[in-house]
Amino acid sequence: MAVFGAFDENIKLLEHELEISVISRGQELKISGEPENVGVATRTIGALLAMAGRGEAIGTQTVQYVIGLARENRESEVHTMSRDVLCITAKGKPVKAKTLGQKRYMEAIRKNTIVMGVGPAGTGKTYLAVAAAVAAFRDKQVSRIILTRPAVEAGEKLGFLPGDLQSKVDPYLRPLYDGLFDMLGADNFTKYQERGSIEVAPLAYMRGRTLDDSFIILDEAQNTTPEQMKMFLTRLGFGSKAVITGDITQIDLPGGKQSGLREALRVLDHVEGIAQCYLTEKDVVRHELVQRIVKAYAEYESKKPKDRPEAKPHRFVRRREEK
Numbered sequence: 001m002a003v004f005g006a007f008d009e010n011i012k013l014l015e016h017e018l019e020i021s022v023i024s025r026g027q028e029l030k031i032s033g034e035p036e037n038v039g040v041a042t043r044t045i046g047a048l049l050a051m052a053g054r055g056e057a058i059g060t061q062t063v064q065y066v067i068g069l070a071r072e073n074r075e076s077e078v079h080t081m082s083r084d085v086l087c088i089t090a091k092g093k094p095v096k097a098k099t100l101g102q103k104r105y106m107e108a109i110r111k112n113t114i115v116m117g118v119g120p121a122g123t124g125k126t127y128l129a130v131a132a133a134v135a136a137f138r139d140k141q142v143s144r145i146i147l148t149r150p151a152v153e154a155g156e157k158l159g160f161l162p163g164d165l166q167s168k169v170d171p172y173l174r175p176l177y178d179g180l181f182d183m184l185g186a187d188n189f190t191k192y193q194e195r196g197s198i199e200v201a202p203l204a205y206m207r208g209r210t211l212d213d214s215f216i217i218l219d220e221a222q223n224t225t226p227e228q229m230k231m232f233l234t235r236l237g238f239g240s241k242a243v244i245t246g247d248i249t250q251i252d253l254p255g256g257k258q259s260g261l262r263e264a265l266r267v268l269d270h271v272e273g274i275a276q277c278y279l280t281e282k283d284v285v286r287h288e289l290v291q292r293i294v295k296a297y298a299e300y301e302s303k304k305p306k307d308r309p310e311a312k313p314h315r316f317v318r319r320r321e322e323k
Contacts, residue, residue, distance in 0.1 A: 002052035003045065010048070010063045014041055017067055040070045047075040054079075061285065065099060068282060074100075087131040087138075090185035095131045101283035102128060109243055112275040114236070116221075116265060117245045119279025120294040122286035125245040126219050130179035132243065133215040137197070142215045142239065144197045147176040149219040150228065151202045173200050176219055203228055212237030221246035221261040223253055229260030233268075249297070 004011050004024075011022050018041050020033030029045065031038050047066050048058055056062075069075045077100055085094040086106055097103035102124055108115045109132045117125045133145045177200065180189050192198040203224065218224070218232055221244045236242055246261045253259060268274050281298065284291040 002058055003048045005058065005060070005063075009060055010058060013060050013063050014044060014067065017064070040067065043070040043073070043075045047078045050079060062098070064291075065282070069100075086128065087135040087183060089182050090188070095128070095183075097128075098124070098285045099283040101277075101279045102285075105277045105279065106132070108275040108277045109241075112273060113240075114233070114242045114244070114268075114274045116261070116268070116274070116276045117243060117279065118248060118261070118265070118276070119283060120247055120249060120281055120298075122284040122290045122294070123279040124283070124285050125247075125279065126175055126217070127179050127182075129217045129219075129243040129245055130176065131183060133217060134180070134183040136215050136241065142241070143213045144199065144215075145180075145192075146211060146214050146216045147173065147180070147198075147200045147219065148203050148206060148217070148232075149173060149176065150221075150223045151204070173202070176200055176217070203232060206232055206235050209235055210237045211235050211240055213239040214241075216240060216242040218242065218244045219246075221264075222248050222251045222259050224260035225253070226258055226260045226263045229264050233264070249301070 014020070015022055018033065018037040020031055020037050020041050022041070023030040023032075031041050031045075033041070044063070044066050047070065048063065051058055051062070051066075066075055066078055069078060080100075080103065084103075084106065085096055087095045089095060097106050101119070105115075105117055105125070105128060108117075109129065117129065119125055130147070133142075133147075136142050137145050177189075180198065180200075184192065189198065193200070203218065214237070216236070221229065223246075224232070232244075233242075244261070244264075248259065248262055248265075251259050265276060269276065281291050281294040284294060
């Protein structure tokens with residue numbers, strides 16, 4: 001029942017994706033269709049049965065992901081995904097990796113001092129980073145959580161915002177608040193923020209600080225300039241850990257300025273203690289349509305003709321006539 005899903009939605013998805021037919025007869029399933037697709041379906045259902053046996057929830061998104069793994073003969077790797085619980089939310093829900101890319105991201109955060117998580121929208125970059133920060137805070141590995149992001153508008157000017165400083169920067173930091181509310185609950189978040197254990201601030205306010213014994217998250221790092229990124233990276237103090245998240249396909253910097261995240265990925269490649277973790281459209285855990293949108297845009301960008309280099313202007317030299 002767990003594998004079939006409500007109103008057999010999981011099996012219907014399997015039939016649609018692989019163009020097969022699945023018939024339930026007692027304790028057995030009869031799968032008919034093209035031999036290759038039947039093989040993929042058999043491996044997919046086997047992996048889903050194993051997941052159901054471990055008590056894991058199986059939705060259409062999980063089925064879609066396992067089908068992709070089964071096509072590559074990697075469905076056996078599925079059992080490693082949800083083995084580790086990163087954090088427990090305020091409502092008692094365990095936060096686990098839903099894809100192998102997320103699992104690698106979680107392991108990188110656990111093992112390294114600085115992690116740069118790069119990937120498209122919906123891959124859980126920010127949410128998992130906040131979950132890791134809350135887990136470290138609860139285990140007393142760090143004494144405070146610092147969340148920051150550049151205050152850059154996504155293509156539209158909002159004008160002057162009313163209120164005090166906190167009211168002005170809150171709209172930019174809302175995604176970070178959402179993750180913290182989910183992990184801690186609104187009351188606990190307010191309590192920790194008043195004590196100074198949790199700090200949410202724009203990146204511009206990091207200048208001149210040394211952040212000791214802290215878990216620092218820089219979100220939307222693709223919108224930093226190279227100078228801001230260098231400033232942020234050099235704030236790290238003793239006993240601290242930093243996670244930098246961003247999507248280099250969604251840069252909102254004005255005037256075609258260079259992204260600090262792009263530069264940092266090149267400069268800090270192979271630096272000991274710094275891990276770079278790349279997530280793809282396969283790791284999208286939002287609505288399945290988001291995955292298709294990300295993939296469609298990636299294919300479109302890859303097919304776009306590259307701009308031709310501008311022709312150098314001709315230099316005309318007037319010769320001086322001899323008298």
